[in-house]
Amino acid sequence: MAQTLHSVFLLFCFAISYTTLAVILRTAEKTVWTNEFDSAELSCLIESISTNNPRIEWKKIKNGVPSYVYFQNKISGDLEHRARLREPANLVILNASRSDTAQYRCEVAAIDDHKPFDEILISLAVRVKPEVPRCTVPDSATVGSSVELRCLENEGFPASQYQWYRNDEELPEDPKASPRFLNSSYTVNKDLGTLKFDVLQKADAGDYYCMAKNEAGQAKCRAQLMEVYDLNIMAIVLKIVGVALAAIFVLVCLCQVCKKISCKKDDDNYKAPRHDDGVDYITADEGHFRHKSSFVI
Numbered sequence: 125m126a127q128t129l130h131s132v133f134l135l136f137c138f139a140i141s142y143t144t145l146a147v148i149l150r151t152a153e154k155t156v157w158t159n160e161f162d163s164a165e166l167s168c169l170i171e172s173i174s175t176n177n178p179r180i181e182w183k184k185i186k187n188g189v190p191s192y193v194y195f196q197n198k199i200s201g202d203l204e205h206r207a208r209l210r211e212p213a214n215l216v217i218l219n220a221s222r223s224d225t226a227q228y229r230c231e232v233a234a235i236d237d238h239k240p241f242d243e244i245l246i247s248l249a250v251r252v253k254p255e256v257p258r259c260t261v262p263d264s265a266t267v268g269s270s271v272e273l274r275c276l277e278n279e280g281f282p283a284s285q286y287q288w289y290r291n292d293e294e295l296p297e298d299p300k301a302s303p304r305f306l307n308s309s310y311t312v313n314k315d316l317g318t319l320k321f322d323v324l325q326k327a328d329a330g331d332y333y334c335m336a337k338n339e340a341g342q343a344k345c346r347a348q349l350m351e352v353y354d355l356n357i358m359a360i361v362l363k364i365v366g367v368a369l370a371a372i373f374v375l376v377c378l379c380q381v382c383k384k385i386s387c388k389k390d391d392d393n394y395k396a397p398r399h400d401d402g403v404d405y406i407t408a409d410e411g412h413f414r415h416k417s418s419f420v421i
């Protein structure tokens with residue numbers, strides 16, 4: 125009995141000494157989010173250690189390629205003047221940039237411990253504000269046609285959500301949900317930024333703009349007017365323009381033909397006497413010139 129107690133006690137002691145002689149890391153946050161130009165702290169907490177001067181290293185892993193961030197007690201790489209270590213082994217990044225989005229590994233080596241090494245992986249995601257989106261709004265369209273308005277920007281991280289406005293009023297995702305848009309038939313895609321009218325109504329005319337939004341901020345394009353014409357008016361206008369163009373074309377052709385005919389006649393009348401006349405003209409002119417010269421002298 126005493127012997128078993130004794131061996132249990134020994135085991136217990138061994139277990140205690142083993143855990144105390146192990147370096148164990150923990151983090152407060154496995155995934156850290158921050159906004160671009162803000163700071164971020166990646167926590168690397170040492171739960172247990174018995175080595176006095178453990179070796180602490182941080183590595184950045186981007187696209188599977190590791191690079192040193194903290195090595196031999198120095199910050200290196202592109203974080204060189206933007207990061208520092210905070211006790212016990214936290215990495216503080218100042219003025220985060222979008223290129224800091226990566227995984228970071230805290231590694232602690234404690235040679236005096238039985239389990240002398242531990243590491244912990246933390247993800248950093250740096251949010252980026254959307255840029256001004258490019259919006260495509262047709263100047264005009266006809267009643268009854270199907271029209272798609274587009275809005276897109278590529279800087280925002282996480283990817284932007286898009287929201288369309290008409291005359292400064294937000295278009296609800298479901299037009300049937302609002303009495304003001306009840307007569308409209310459109311579909312919006314918040315992820316792709318499209319606003320599609322299946323059957324355009326007269327009332328759909330207006331100033332349109334789109335807002336790109338994410339957790340870091342928002343940006344909108346300038347409003348653009350979309351006019352909606354009745355099909356009949358449009359057809360009539362097109363017909364008038366078409367007829368006018370055809371008339372002008374015929375007139376121009378006729379004129380050209382007339383010119384050619386009259387020119388030919390003129391040429392025939394003009395060519396024969398031209399040579400004889402020319403000589404007279406020159407002598408007349410010379411005479412005039414001489415006269416003029418003598419007058420000057």
Ligand SMILES: *[C@@H]1O[C@H](CO)[C@@H](O)[C@H](O)[C@H]1NC(C)=O
Pocket residue numbers: 161219221
């Ligand atoms: C932060 O970094 C950006 C470049 O990424 C730089 O233009 C800006 O001046 C920096 N701000 C501060 C406060 O250091």
Ligand SMILES: *[C@@H]1O[C@H](CO)[C@@H](O)[C@H](O)[C@H]1NC(C)=O
Pocket residue numbers: 303304305306307327
């Ligand atoms: C919708 O259409 C109906 C009839 O076509 C009209 O009475 C009503 O005023 C319209 N509503 C809006 C908000 O334009």
